[in-house]
Amino acid sequence: MSTPSFPATEDRSVPAARDLVLADVAVEYGSGVASVRPVNGFSCTIPDGSLALLLGPSGCGKTTLLSCLAGILHPTEGTVRHGDVEISSLGGAALTAYRRHGVGIVFQAFNLVASLTALDNVALPLRGSGRRRSDARARSAELLNEVGLADRMSHLPGQLSGGQQQRVAIARALALDPPLILADEPTAHLDYVQVETTLRILRRLAAPGRIVVVVTHDDRLLPLADQVIELLPHRPLTPAAKRVTVELSTGDVLFEQGATSDYIYVVREGEVEIVRTPPGGSPERLAVEGPGHYFGEMGPLFQLPRSATVRATAPTLLDGYSVDAFRDEFGLERLEGLVTRR
Numbered sequence: 001m002s003t004p005s006f007p008a009t010e011d012r013s014v015p016a017a018r019d020l021v022l023a024d025v026a027v028e029y030g031s032g033v034a035s036v037r038p039v040n041g042f043s044c045t046i047p048d049g050s051l052a053l054l055l056g057p058s059g060c061g062k063t064t065l066l067s068c069l070a071g072i073l074h075p076t077e078g079t080v081r082h083g084d085v086e087i088s089s090l091g092g093a094a095l096t097a098y099r100r101h102g103v104g105i106v107f108q109a110f111n112l113v114a115s116l117t118a119l120d121n122v123a124l125p126l127r128g129s130g131r132r133r134s135d136a137r138a139r140s141a142e143l144l145n146e147v148g149l150a151d152r153m154s155h156l157p158g159q160l161s162g163g164q165q166q167r168v169a170i171a172r173a174l175a176l177d178p179p180l181i182l183a184d185e186p187t188a189h190l191d192y193v194q195v196e197t198t199l200r201i202l203r204r205l206a207a208p209g210r211i212v213v214v215v216t217h218d219d220r221l222l223p224l225a226d227q228v229i230e231l232l233p234h235r236p237l238t239p240a241a242k243r244v245t246v247e248l249s250t251g252d253v254l255f256e257q258g259a260t261s262d263y264i265y266v267v268r269e270g271e272v273e274i275v276r277t278p279p280g281g282s283p284e285r286l287a288v289e290g291p292g293h294y295f296g297e298m299g300p301l302f303q304l305p306r307s308a309t310v311r312a313t314a315p316t317l318l319d320g321y322s323v324d325a326f327r328d329e330f331g332l333e334r335l336e337g338l339v340t341r342r
Helices: 062-069 092-102 118-128 133-146 162-173 194-205 219-224 298-302 323-330 332-340
Strands: 020-029 036-046 051-055 077-082 103-106 180-184 211-215 227-230 243-248 253-255 264-269 272-276 284-289 309-312 316-321
Touching: 020 062, 036 062, 036 077, 051 062, 051 194, 051 219, 062 180, 062 211, 092 103, 103 162, 118 133, 118 162, 133 162, 162 180, 162 194, 194 211, 194 219, 316 323
Parallel strands: 051 211, 051 227, 103 180, 180 211
Antiparallel strands: 020 036, 020 077, 243 316, 253 309, 264 316, 272 284, 272 309
16 A cells, blocks of 8 residues: 655745644633533643644543634633644634634544535635635645545545545645644544555654644554643542542443543442444444443453443442452452453
């Protein structure tokens, strides 16, 4: 398989280093007792030219942070800065210009216009920025060639595979040569063959003058990343604790499939469902666990990512145990028996 190659930029021959800096960022929804802060006091620096991954289960603020970087949301507190541009303070025409030229977004569901060819989909942001039709189509053809789709330019999205549609979406995000690329679960709808090309493209996009930030549950991206930023869910959990108590409302997610494993859980009150989504398949309910039942043992025991998603089907109270704490509480025989359970 040939590997697409990319210039670091379209027009900037010697780009200036522009780090991405988030300082004490908080985002609050609602007000008063009903307020929620999925992101609270978050800080990090992503160096210019880096590929950074945002990891964490649902509800921990990944998409919220991505929206702040895209200029879609303004933080309630703190600042977001890319080089000399303070994204969090932009408004009006300056914000419109940033969204158009400062950032490119690769959506999880591709978001291609079904009635337009691959070439015309990539040309959309170029035409929107005032480029002549001939110039826009020439630039679009160049980008589609770079993502390995020179022979698919006249195809509609419905005539392309999932992997090909994702590459069109990446080419569209690059159309105006933004210095920041944001990708939301870019491999979520791809099979194991299609994902290889997407991973290589994302890696090559991160170069001097450009930063790539990817929200993902796909651990195949981990070896490619320059920086991994793991976000923790906002519940009373601390990695060093041997035992924690977790309260969930109906519909709350305890952890997502693919998330980092921490505790073995025992249901004290309420009920949870355990759901697994196989590659390319639909979610399957594996079990429903009520009071006295335990689950989530394989990840902590063998340092594996979570193999399923756990969600509360009723108001639920759980106790979470580290492996050592579970052994101390229930005995060595119970712990050893976990590996043969289900």
